[in-house]
Amino acid sequence: MxxxxxxxxxxxxxxxxxxxxxxxxxxxxxxxxxxxxxxxxxxxxxxxxxxxxxxxxxxxxxxxxxxxxxATDPTRVVCVSRTRFAAEATLTPGRPARMRLSGGRSRRVRVIEVRAKDVLVDANHPRxxxxxxxxxxxxxxxxxxxxxx
Missing domain, CATH: 3.10.50.40 (Chitinase A; domain 3)
Structure with a gap:
């Protein structure tokens, strides 16, 4: 065989x-x-x-x-403007969200902290x-x- x-x-x-x-x-x-x-x-x-x-x-x-x-890459934990997310997006720490990138693309990130004008996110693979x-x-x-x- x-x-x-x-x-x-x-x-x-x-x-x-x-x-x-x-x-x-x-x-x-x-x-x-x-x-x-x-x-x-x-x-x-x-x-x-x-x-x-x-x-x-x-x-x-x-x-x-x-x-x-x-491995987790600490450089992929970044602070981005809230404008990178849809206005109606619910941003909850610990939960995933879609973040807009240049060229109309988007990326799934994990929200770490929501601030007045920006959001701390983790762009590492979820696993x-x-x-x-x-x-x-x-x-x-x-x-x-x-x-x-």
Missing amino acids: RMSQVGDRVLVHFVKRYADGAVRSSPDAAPLGVTVGTRHPRLPGLWGELVGLKAGDTARFTVPADRAFG CGQALDLEVRLVAFEASTAPAN
């Missing part, structure tokens, strides 16, 4: 378990296509863990915080500094990487 190698395109189902107890999984959705040995934005820390698996195999591992969502427990089942090899008969 074929074993996965770096560069293979495979389909996987996954279960992510976060340090705060939250669980996200894909079994009810279509399998996710990934390339073995490369980074994937939805499955941080996965790149080398699929090597050597066969269709139907499951890998369970813990992704350390620095490889999962990164930075947290490890991730990941369970990945290799469902199948994509046809484009199947061995020739």
Whole structure:
């Protein structure tokens, strides 16, 4: 039976378990296509863990915080003008909010403190500094990487 190698395109189902107890999984959705040995934005820390698996195999591992969502970066805690938020936005310390950026884009931030003219926010990823427990089942090899008969 074929074993996965770096560069293979495979389909996987996954279960992510976060340090705060939250669980996200894909079994009810279509399998996710990934390339073995490369980074994937939805499955941080996965790149080398699929090597050597066969269709139907499951890998369970813990992704350390620095490889999962990164360490907390204190330079991403900044004070910004209240005008960066929609006038009707409810800004509550500890809660997320959408902050306007240049060019019409926006970014989700966590409100730390609301002041008269400005807001102290944390623009780090909401799960930075947290490890991730990941369970990945290799469902199948994509046809484009199947061995020739």
